[in-house]
Amino acid sequence: MRTPSTGREIILQAEPGRTYLDRETGEELEVVAQLLPLAPTPSDLPWTVDNLRICNWCNQFAQKDLNDCPTCGRRMAPLDR
Numbered sequence: 135m136r137t138p139s140t141g142r143e144i145i146l147q148a149e150p151g152r153t154y155l156d157r158e159t160g161e162e163l164e165v166v167a168q169l170l171p172l173a174p175t176p177s178d179l180p181w182t183v184d185n186l187r188i189c190n191w192c193n194q195f196a197q198k199d200l201n202d203c204p205t206c207g208r209r210m211a212p213l214d215r
């Protein structure tokens with residue numbers, strides 16, 4: 135999160151829908167980056183056919199937004215789009 139006037143940045147555990155204010159200036163903080171939880175999978179795509187591909191190493195399903203296969207851990211070939 136960043137304070138617009140000072141450019142000061144802080145990292146905090148934010149909850150969706152809440153507004154966070156800078157302690158010193160009272161300004162609303164801008165969200166400049168988000169970290170997504172890792173567990174249970176590094177993908178944030180729902181586990182549906184549209185979002186899945188087949189790993190070229192182990193032939194197991196993996197979400198399309200992943201670079202590394204969650205089953206065998208190997209780097210998957212680039213998707214042809």
Ligand SMILES: [Zn+2]
Pocket residue numbers: 189190191192193194203204205206207208
């Ligand atoms: Zn694999």
